[in-house]
Amino acid sequence: MLRAGANRRATFSHGDSVTEPAVVGTADSFGGIWAALLAQVARTGSALGLVADPCFAGTPTAAQLAAIAPLLYHPGFVLAAEAFPAELRGPEAAALARRLGPEPVDAAVLGHAARTADAGTRQLLKYLWHILVLRGRPRQP
Template identity: 35%
Template sequence: MDSIIAALLDDAFTNNDALGQRDVTPRIIIDHILVNVDKELNNPANIEPMRNLNHYIEAQIYGDISLKEDAEILVADPSFKGTEVGEFLEKISQQYSIELYWHMGYELSVKDVPSDFRGPSMPSLARRIAPGDIINASIIGQAAKDLSIDPISWSDRGTYKEVVQELKLLWHVLVKYGKPNSIT
């Protein structure tokens, strides 16, 4: 946790922002932590997620992780509700007494996918993967699963690594332009 707090404070000191928030100082971060550290998490289903694509802290964990000992809360995209992934998330949450929250998430109509953000191939990729002309995190995830199972069927779009990158960029498009998810 020390490394994460250090990175937050460094961002605030160096850039005057942190985690996508502008005009953030180290003092503001410290005050925020002191005031909110013991507060219960607000249900993220009622809060529109931030569209932060460029300012975040990546935490890498080296060693074993125990869901029973190391996790208290799991926040998931609502597009996974009712899917195999969603059922798995619910199962492990119950099994390990982890509180499961569904955040608001995003969805985007294929016709609204721009060609001038993250590359001109985004509209055609969205059309390819969207069965109902809507993309969301689950649909992008299903496309990534399909790619890993049958990469040859995606070879018209490039190599495995290139298509994985395209799917990641399409997720960026979803986060930037998507509307709050209508799944409740």
């Protein structure tokens, strides 16, 4: 959630930034899309609030985020390890999800795996996050 005017200072890309996309522009040129604003949000005070996965509640990460802006939590996403489809982000991502199982995969599982992963595996974990948000279901209380 950004303060009015923050979108005018942000740049956006079509496609994953890791692929160095050729289509880059401002909010005016793209309309509404997802944006990653990272450290500039903290430095400029542009955020009205931040939304995090509930697996961060009570952690040092939550404290850091709350220092930037009011912190809210989405319901959390969970997906069975075998339910990650190969057609969305490739068979390597689906195979990694199965190796992370057999328990359901959530943001905490992905974060734990990322702590010791090499760059290639971290990219696959990012793909799993995309699938988790797209296909996962809200965590039941």
